[in-house]
Amino acid sequence: MITGGTRGIGRALTQRFFEDGYRVLFIYRDSVAEAENLERMGAVGYRCDIGNERELESVCQKILKEEEHVDILINNAGIASLGLFTETTDELWRRVRSVNLDGPLYLCRAFVPCMIRRQWGRIVNISSMWGQVGASCEVLYSTAKAGLIGLSKALAKELGPSGITVNCVCPGIIDTDMNRSVDAGIVEELMANIPVGRLGTVEEVAALCRFLAHEQSSYITGQILGINGGYVIT
Ligand code: NDP
Numbered sequence: 001m002i003t004g005g006t007r008g009i010g011r012a013l014t015q016r017f018f019e020d021g022y023r024v025l026f027i028y029r030d031s032v033a034e035a036e037n038l039e040r041m042g043a044v045g046y047r048c049d050i051g052n053e054r055e056l057e058s059v060c061q062k063i064l065k066e067e068e069h070v071d072i073l074i075n076n077a078g079i080a081s082l083g084l085f086t087e088t089t090d091e092l093w094r095r096v097r098s099v100n101l102d103g104p105l106y107l108c109r110a111f112v113p114c115m116i117r118r119q120w121g122r123i124v125n126i127s128s129m130w131g132q133v134g135a136s137c138e139v140l141y142s143t144a145k146a147g148l149i150g151l152s153k154a155l156a157k158e159l160g161p162s163g164i165t166v167n168c169v170c171p172g173i174i175d176t177d178m179n180r181s182v183d184a185g186i187v188e189e190l191m192a193n194i195p196v197g198r199l200g201t202v203e204e205v206a207a208l209c210r211f212l213a214h215e216q217s218s219y220i221t222g223q224i225l226g227i228n229g230g231y232v233i234t
Helices: 008-019 032-041 053-066 090-118 129-133 139-162 184-192 202-213
Strands: 025-028 044-047 072-075 121-126 164-171 224-227
Touching: 008 032, 008 072, 008 202, 025 032, 032 044, 044 053, 053 090, 072 090, 072 202, 090 121, 090 139, 090 164, 121 139, 121 202, 129 139, 129 164, 129 224, 139 164, 139 224, 164 202, 202 224
Parallel strands: 025 044, 072 121, 121 164, 164 224
Antiparallel strands: none
């Protein structure tokens, strides 16, 4: 199960797992044409707003009814939010938090019981390097993503005895739509500080997630893995 499977990192994840022979379910919201393409390929799409608890609840019930089990959950869908902290509103905070943190938490709670029953599971939460170190003018986003790091660590401890690993991937600047609206000058400035000298690719993030979901990654849990070209080294 991959959230935000229609574009960017999620699209690469859907492709990668599908090519590796998995039955792939994905959640999306607006990209209907892209979802239809993926469905033609054989993946199964569920349309819902991750930030809307009622929609999420009904989609999870549907999935649990239609599928025997969900073994791998990748909480990838997320939204950015740029602006001065003093100009943020409660409404914006609720939106950023609900998509980036509440939704992933809800999905973990929905699918963990079937992983526990099977004593096997993989959860990968996609946070951000800004969740690790904080970003100016992205306070809400950084806060929600830091919450996802906390969720991953605590859940890893609770679910380890049940054969379920929980890890958190923190991408740096990856070449996707999410960064299209960022001023080109800012991207260039950021790039100048990336030791490997380029943006990351969606395929590189998908490969890391695929690795974490592998049978042989069973001893890696509760880890916060940066994939940022050396921009942030913790
Ligand atoms: P994109 O903006 O390229 O794609 C976002 C995906 O999430 C789309 O498939 C979109 O679906 C889906 N989505 C967004 N909001 C919702 C929602 N409310 N309900 C359901 N689906 C939703 O994002 P990226 O691929 O760049 O980012 C993926 C993840 O990686 C995010 O969590 C992001 O925070 C994180 N990340 C990205 C970085 C980057 O530089 N790109 C850096 C660090 C972290 P649809 O189009 O169908 O609406």
